[in-house]
Amino acid sequence: MDxxxxxxxxxxxxxxxxxxxxxxxxxxxxxxxxxGFVAKxxxxxxxxxxxxxxxxxxxxMAPGVMTGAxxxxxxxxxxxxxxxxxxGHADSNMGGMLGAEVKYAGYDMVVFERVSPEPVYLYIxxxxxxxxxxGDYWGMGSLDLEKKMKEDLGEDFQIATIGPAGENGVVFSxxxxxxxxxxxxxxxxxxxxxxRLKAIAVRGTKSLPVHxxxxxxxxxxxxxxxxKSHPLMEPWQKYGTxxxxxxxxxxxxxxxxxxxxxxxxxxxxxxxxxxAEEVLVTHKACFGCWxxxxxxxxxxxxxxxxxYVEGPEYETIALCGGSCGMKDIHHVAYANxxxxxxxxxxxxxxxxxxxxxxxxxxxxxTKDDLEGHELKWGDIDDFExxxxxxxxxxxxxxxxxxxxxxxxxxxxQNTIAFASQAKxxxxxGYDTRWYWAQLLSYCTxxxxxxxxxxxxxxxxxxxxxxxxKGKAPVVIYLQHIRPLFDTWCCCRLFWGELDVTPxxxxxxxxxxxxxxxxxxxxxxxxxKIWNITRAHYLERNGGPGRQFDVxxxxxxxxxxxxxxxxxxxxxxxxxxxxxxxxxxxxGWDKQGHPTREVLEILGIPYVADNLEKIGxxxxxxxxxxxxxxxxxxxxxxx
Amino acid sequence: MRIKVTKENCTGCRLCQQICTIAxxxxxxxxxxxxxxxxxxxxxxIFVPRLCVQCGKCAEACPEDAIEKIDDAYVINREKCxxxxxxxxxxxxxxxxxxxxxxxxxxxxxxxxxxxxCNTGALTVISKKSAAxx
Numbered sequence: 147m148d149x150x151x152x153x154x155x156x157x158x159x160x161x162x163x164x165x166x167x168x169x170x171x172x173x174x175x176x177x178x179x180x181x182g183f184v185a186k187x188x189x190x191x192x193x194x195x196x197x198x199x200x201x202x203x204x205x206x207m208a209p210g211v212m213t214g215a216x217x218x219x220x221x222x223x224x225x226x227x228x229x230x231x232x233x234g235h236a237d238s239n240m241g242g243m244l245g246a247e248v249k250y251a252g253y254d255m256v257v258f259e260r261v262s263p264e265p266v267y268l269y270i271x272x273x274x275x276x277x278x279x280x281g282d283y284w285g286m287g288s289l290d291l292e293k294k295m296k297e298d299l300g301e302d303f304q305i306a307t308i309g310p311a312g313e314n315g316v317v318f319s320x321x322x323x324x325x326x327x328x329x330x331x332x333x334x335x336x337x338x339x340x341x342r343l344k345a346i347a348v349r350g351t352k353s354l355p356v357h358x359x360x361x362x363x364x365x366x367x368x369x370x371x372x373x374k375s376h377p378l379m380e381p382w383q384k385y386g387t388x389x390x391x392x393x394x395x396x397x398x399x400x401x402x403x404x405x406x407x408x409x410x411x412x413x414x415x416x417x418x419x420x421x422a423e424e425v426l427v428t429h430k431a432c433f434g435c436w437x438x439x440x441x442x443x444x445x446x447x448x449x450x451x452x453x454y455v456e457g458p459e460y461e462t463i464a465l466c467g468g469s470c471g472m473k474d475i476h477h478v479a480y481a482n483x484x485x486x487x488x489x490x491x492x493x494x495x496x497x498x499x500x501x502x503x504x505x506x507x508x509x510x511x512t513k514d515d516l517e518g519h520e521l522k523w524g525d526i527d528d529f530e531x532x533x534x535x536x537x538x539x540x541x542x543x544x545x546x547x548x549x550x551x552x553x554x555x556x557x558x559q560n561t562i563a564f565a566s567q568a569k570x571x572x573x574x575g576y577d578t579r580w581y582w583a584q585l586l587s588y589c590t591x592x593x594x595x596x597x598x599x600x601x602x603x604x605x606x607x608x609x610x611x612x613x614x615k616g617k618a619p620v621v622i623y624l625q626h627i628r629p630l631f632d633t634w635c636c637c638r639l640f641w642g643e644l645d646v647t648p649x650x651x652x653x654x655x656x657x658x659x660x661x662x663x664x665x666x667x668x669x670x671x672x673x674k675i676w677n678i679t680r681a682h683y684l685e686r687n688g689g690p691g692r693q694f695d696v697x698x699x700x701x702x703x704x705x706x707x708x709x710x711x712x713x714x715x716x717x718x719x720x721x722x723x724x725x726x727x728x729x730x731x732x733g734w735d736k737q738g739h740p741t742r743e744v745l746e747i748l749g750i751p752y753v754a755d756n757l758e759k760i761g762x763x764x765x766x767x768x769x770x771x772x773x774x775x776x777x778x779x780x781x782x783x784x
Numbered sequence: 785m786r787i788k789v790t791k792e793n794c795t796g797c798r799l800c801q802q803i804c805t806i807a808x809x810x811x812x813x814x815x816x817x818x819x820x821x822x823x824x825x826x827x828x829x830i831f832v833p834r835l836c837v838q839c840g841k842c843a844e845a846c847p848e849d850a851i852e853k854i855d856d857a858y859v860i861n862r863e864k865c866x867x868x869x870x871x872x873x874x875x876x877x878x879x880x881x882x883x884x885x886x887x888x889x890x891x892x893x894x895x896x897x898x899x900x901x902c903n904t905g906a907l908t909v910i911s912k913k914s915a916a917x918x
């Protein structure tokens with residue numbers, strides 16, 4: 147099958163059995179890869195009562211249709227499982243070099259089942275697939291282990307690892323690759339650790355089958371030449387996502403001191419410009435990308451070792467930096483390295499530690515909880531102490547290892563009011579009190595509050611900020627277009643920032659696969675993914691669905707005390723208005739339950755049958771569901 | 785002309801490898817490329833592109849006279865080459881590459897496609913004259 151590796155691997159970690167099956171074309175075209183494959187496989191196979199950290203959960207690794215192709219950055223690979231943070235469908239993807247390597251080895255999906263009796267790693271060298279002992283690697287840091295495995299196996303191998311946090315089941319543990327690229331969110335690293343799978347090493351030397359190589363080569367070559375002179379190319383190459391630090395502060399959405407406010411007085415000391423001046427070692431690209439937004443850096447702090455890591459990206463700066471009150475780019479880069487080597491998502495870590503700093507400020511967490519240390523805003527030593535306690539799950543680190551929601555439930559004292567999370571997933575690096583569409587995005591997301599499910603910050607400005615009207619249809623459109631990139635596995639930034647159109651990406655898929663596929667068909671795949679993961683969440687967590695789509699009290703009620711967005715908050719009525727509007731425009735009922743009509747349009751009536759059996763199928767719309775679900779809007783580039 | 789490598793500018797994106805194999809094999813397969821990217825991570829954190837500098841030692845050593853100078857490049861004649869790998873052994877900087885599926889060793893023939901897609905200035909074309917004055 148053109149465009150694909152051709153084989154699905156199933157690895158039973160308990161028995162050691164390794165099965166190969168050809169990738170079915172109906173799966174490939176119907177779900178397109180990565181996030182789509184994950185959504186379908188998890189829904190169909192994981193028992194609804196499976197413990198996310200138990201043997202019945204699956205860990206899935208899957209590149210997408212564009213991975214490894216000569217396409218605008220076909221670098222991505224998805225990881226999926228049931229999330230220990232949200233108890234729902236989870237998928238998280240990474241760039242770097244791993245995805246292409248898996249595809250060149252001939253694989254479209256690797257499904258890990260059960261739990262290995264001993265620590266192991268997966269070794270793939272084209273057709274050779276083995277589980278190998280990893281006892282000597284267990285306990286090592288993610289980055290340290292990648293270096294070690296490159297030495298042991300050779301530079302040709304691409305490596306993905308977990309750190310101690312993943313081994314210990316911290317619910318926001320990540321999977322790390324390429325010295326600082328992560329499948330960061332949803333706790334995929336904790337699930338990998340629960341299976342005693344320490345690492346994955348892959349070498350692929352095969353050629354990718356392409357339907358019409360000359361056409362694809364010409365199209366991509368032309369896009370490369372056209373975008374080289376795009377006005378945003380140079381700033382992106384220079385600063386990467388950290389470019390956004392200035393914008394976010396000027397526009398009052400930069401999380402500062404656990405989202406207490408949205409303007410950081412010292413933002414210039416942790417900006418993209420400061421990164422480029424002070425810590426940048428080299429610009430670093432993912433596979434097939436000519437924009438190289440990755441920034442590889444070194445942190446130099448007196449009394450600490452020099453540490454090298456890819457980053458810090460915007461999200462890390464916002465959450466480990468702004469939300470923890472940091473004022474020094476070296477400290478942010480060091481925090482980035484700490485999280486990466488311990489195997490923790492920098493976003494949830496920064497958010498959770500900012501939350502803990504506020505608890506310390508309020509006297510809810512004390513020095514007694516911190517093994518004699520403090521937890522002061524902006525203090526890198528305090529940050530290091532607590533992040534190591536979290537990775538080890540020692541003392542208060544055990545409480546915080548559940549993320550802000552789990553920690554708030556354990557700490558009580560209404561700490562949940564200032565836990566910036568949705569469904570147990572911490573907010574990304576955008577405050578939402580003046581960006582209401584972004585709050586709706588966070589709260590309706592299948593995996594919780596992750597910006598990449600639908601990044602609506604500039605869309606909020608385009609629609610008009612102080613109104614709940616017109617937000618929901620745009621959020622739905624963004625929630626549909628974003629999965630395209632997560633299934634196709636090309637980088638969204640070429641669309642978002644460099645004006646490569648979705649239609650051009652679809653052309654690439656046609657050239658690659660020979661399918662007569664259209665953008666409309668792809669958008670329907672997206673909507674199908676969105677509906678099946680919603681159904682999966684409901685089937686695991688019960689109903690009514692509306693109770694799960696809730697916003698933190700801080701973002702609804704507390705007015706921003708300072709900065710450009712001073713005085714703004716969303717307000718409960720406005721949030722409920724947006725939610726009603728959202729459900730209606732999705733063709734879901736007032737409780738947020740998908741209706742049979744929508745599920746049948748999307749070609750998944752069996753999901754409707756399942757929801758009906760447990761009483762969670764949406765009540766039918768008297769006049770039928772909206773024909774067009776979502777309203778097209780291309781968010782302005784930064 | 786020749787290809788000038790400025791390793792400090794390389795971001796490790798591998799577009800050069802993709803276009804190289806498309807141009808020479810009608811395939812996408814970075815492992816068959818005539819250019820290799822050697823990442824040196826975690827320290828010092830640099831990508832080193834490695835490719836033929838057209839010194840001609842391979843041509844001198846080839847027992848079949850299968851490596852011919854065409855303009856500024858030494859090019860493997862696929863008709864004459866017996867894939868004996870003598871050239872691979874004599875290459876002083878280890879840039880005569882091999883791949884199990886390739887009918888001959890793999891070497892840069894100065895097609896310059898890689899320099900057309902490189903967006904960072906890591907691979908640029910310089911004329912022989914300016915190379916000589918360097």
